Each structure stands twice: as C-alpha cells, then as structure tokens.
Amino acid sequence: MNTASRAPAPRRLPPEERERTIVDGAVALARESGIDTLTVRAVAARVGVTPALVAHYRPVMDVFVAEVFGTIVAAERDEVLDDFTPAGGLRASLRRLVETLLDDSREDVALVWVQAWSLGVRNEPLGERVRAEMDLWQSRLEEVIADAASRDPDDSADPAFAAWMLLAMVDGMSAHALVKWAPRDRADLARRTVAAVLDRPEPPASAVTTRTSEERP
Template sequence: MNTTSRAQRPRRLPPEERERTIVEGAVALAREQGLEALTVRAVAARVGVTPALVAHYRPVMDEFVADVFGEIVAAERDEVLGDVEVTGDLRENLQRLIETLLDDSRDDAAIVWAQSWSLGARNEALGRRVRAEMDLWQSGLEDVIRRASHGTVDPEPAAWLLLALVDGMSAHSLVKWAPRDRSELARRTLSAVLA
C-alpha cells in the first residue's frame, strides 16, 4: 500500500470563477496590508494557487493593482454615497457623511488611498484609476451638496474642500496624528465651508 501523500492541487474552476477568486484574494490582501503587498507571489499564496496561474489571469501587475484599488474604493463610494438620504439640513447630511468616512473602521480604505497617491506617481495605470475615482467621489459629493443645499451653496468648491478635509484627516489618523475629537474638527470645518 502506497501512503505517499501528494500536495493537493487547486480545484479546477471555470476561468471566470478562478479570475474572480484571484481578484477577491488580492482585494482582501490589499485591505489587510495595503497595495504595496500586492505581488504575484503574495496573491498566489493568499488564494492557494501557483504564481504562474495569477500571472496567467493578470499578466500586467500595474494594471492588476489599479483594478484592485478600483474594487476597494468603488465599493466604499457606493456604500457611503448610496446610503446618503438627502433630508433636512445640509449641514446634518454632510456631517453624517464625513463622520462615516472618518470612522476608524475605514482605515483599510484610508491606507489604500494613501498608498495609491504615492504608487500612482510611477504606476500610470494606477494613476489613471486614482484620478477617475477621485473625480467620481468629487462629483458624487457635489451632487449630494447640490440636492441638499437647494442652491444656497456652490457645490463644486464645497465638495473639493470637504474631500480635502476627509483625505487629510484620514492620512493623519494612519500615523496616529489627529485631533482627539475628529468629529468636532469636522463640524467646525464644515461650518466654515458652508458659511
């Protein structure tokens, strides 16, 4: 009786399912360790396949990193802006939105954003995707401001200022340099933006 054990090979999946598994593994890895952790070997180890299989499905790593970034931030944008109910006071609507974005539970997305700005300077595919996602955030926030303000606030500059606030405070929090009460700072800044 032969008791020699062989390493189990990954289960054969249809191509679409295999690719989705690879992307989901890369997204989970990036959420845990950031975009810098995305290598062919690291993704393969995460998914339990060979590096050659990852390279087969995603042959250009710069584009793959851009796609993973896009998956993460699009999901966040859809969740946050999709939950905005424009009711009542503009300030209350925006305060809720900003507090949601500044919540500590979103540090995984904050790290991905911070790294994307740095890595996107040398990875053109990522840089293009970052610019596109930033435009989508800006236009989405501009739309919220427009609907909630009923013409009392110029939505374009207000959206840019609020995004700068969120981006800056999120980056600061990653290195544990932030005001003790980020919500209070956000309220005061929001008042200044809407004045």
Template structure:
C-alpha cells in the first residue's frame, strides 16, 4: 500500500505566544543579516509558519521593520547606560561606554544602525523610530555627563569646561562613524587610543576667555 508523507503542521500556539515567536524570529534574523533581510517570507521561514500568518500579525512590513529596529537598539542602549558606575569618574565611565559600543561583538547592532539610516530615508515609520532612538541616546549621554558634573566638585566649579549637550553629540558622532567604518574593516590601528584622544578633546576643552578689545592705535 502506497503512503504519502506530509510536512508537519506548525504547532498551534495562543495568539500572544505566536506573536512573540514572530517578533523574536524577526529580531534574530535582523541581528544575523540586518534589517534588509526582513521580509514576510524570510520571517515566516524562520518561525516555520506560512507567510500569511506573519502578515496576519504584522500586516505592514515597514512598521514591523521599525518595531524590530527599536527592539534591538533600545535593548543595547538600556544595557550600556545601566553599566554607568557612579563610583568612578566621568572620564572612566565614558571611556568604558565608548569601548563597549565599539567592541567587535556589537557589529550586528552596528549593521542594524547603518541600514536604518539608509532604509529610513524611504520608510517613514523607520525614519521616525531612528530619530527617536538617536534623541534618546543623546539625552541619556547628556544626562550622565550633567550628573557627573553636578557630583564632581572640580567640574562643578568650572561648568563652562564641559558642555553636556555638545559633548554628547560629539561622542555619538565618533561612535557612529567608527562603528560604520568597522563594518568594512576600515578602522584605525588602535580604536581604543582614538577613543581616548577624542574623549580628551571633548572633556578637556579650555574655558574660552572673553576677547579683550585691542588698544586704539595712535
């Protein structure tokens, strides 16, 4: 008697669990291959369900990509900011933070960020999330720097020496640039040394004295 075999049907899950499995699969896929790899078919294959089921839970792929992006980068931000140690000085904290973000083990998140800037130009849902996450990173760094200034008597007596707002912007620009460069293996010989030099440039800005008017020539 001839028999035929069928592929096993996906196990039926409660809606909440199925939705979670789809999101988790998309996050995993983006971490491995970037945001560009997120398609209905690719996510469905990762979960082991039909594309129609993925589309049922996430009918607008552009919004789903934005959601996955936020999940990945927000988790990293929360982790890195939580590592701030109030028992050590500002320079040490910021250097640790920079070295953590530039570690090769985080190239997957760097890829997500780099692709988000390009894809966000045409995907407005993603572009809006990118802007929000960049603002949150800036605010978090600005808050850490301002808090350190308030707690350090030397910095507190010279508030013009370190500006939390511009310092946060410069540090983020350096990290973003170096992370993007590392994806194509174009990096300085010693990224840690460059990080220290940049940090010194940011934190050791001399106080600008008002310019005295030149004496009138007679």
C-alpha cells in the first residue's frame, strides 16, 4: 500500500475570486516593495499561481501596473478625505490634513507615487492614470478647502491655489523623506505651509504662545 503523502492540489477558485486574489496580491507586493517590482513572475509567486494564469487575467502588464497604482493611491485619498471634518477652523483643518499626509506611516504610498512619476514617462497607461489620480486629488482637496473656508469667518483661501500648493509641498516632502532628507519638525513645516496658502498670514508667535509656569518670572 502506498502511504506516501502528496502535496494538496491548488484549490480551484471561481474566475472572479481568482482575479481578485491576483489583484490583491499585486497591490500587497507593490505596497511592500514598490510598483517597479511588478512582473508577471513576481505576482505569480506572491499569489501562488503560474505566470500563465496571471497573464491570462492581466495580459498587458503596463495596464496592470497602472491599475495597481490607481488602486493604492485612490484608497489613500478616500481614507484621508472621506472622514475629514473641518473642525477648529480652516487653518487648523489644513494643518491637520498636511500632518496626516506627511506621517511616516505613509512612506509606502509615497514610494508608489515617486516610482509612478518616473515609470509613467514610458508606460503610457501608467502616465495617464497618474494624471487622472492627481486631478482627482486636486479637485477633492479644493472641495475640502472650500467647505472649511465657508465655515470659518477668520480665514480664507483660494481653493484651487491652496490645493495646488499643499499637494506640491506634500509630494515633494514625501519624496525627500524616502531618502531621509526632511525637516525634523514636520508640524512646524505644516504650520508654515498652511500659512503660505491662506489669505491671512500666520499670527505672530508672541500672540499665540502661552508661557509655561516654569518660564514665568
């Protein structure tokens, strides 16, 4: 009697479920290592299927890379902006938003963005998706700024200009942080950036700073 054990055969999945596992595996791989690691073989190894199966569901890798990029950055945009509430006025709201986007925990998405800008030069589907996602960030952030400004009698801003400036700063600083070139005090950077895009300057420090008991004479 042959009692030798056999490795279990891969479980057959419905096409929709198999496709979902391939996309999810590619997204996870890109978040861990960047979208430049996305190849048919790498995704297949990650999911535990043959390269031929990956190619069956996603026959054009440039298009698949663009899809994975869009999935990752859209999820971050929805996470940051869907639950955003303009509490505490326009200045405080924007400062909180910038601090959130500059948080170290978002470096995986920052790497995806930086690589997409570079790879999108020659990967046209990716370049097109990058432009679309940047437009969506701009328009969504304009809406957030306009909403916060409408609730705040003390501050105002041009939503289109403010959104462009904030995104340019966040994108630049996020890229710098990947190579460990960034200011130590990101909160101060956020404060100064927000002040630069508002129609009214930041109040002098002496007007908003309360001395501690140790500092009082």
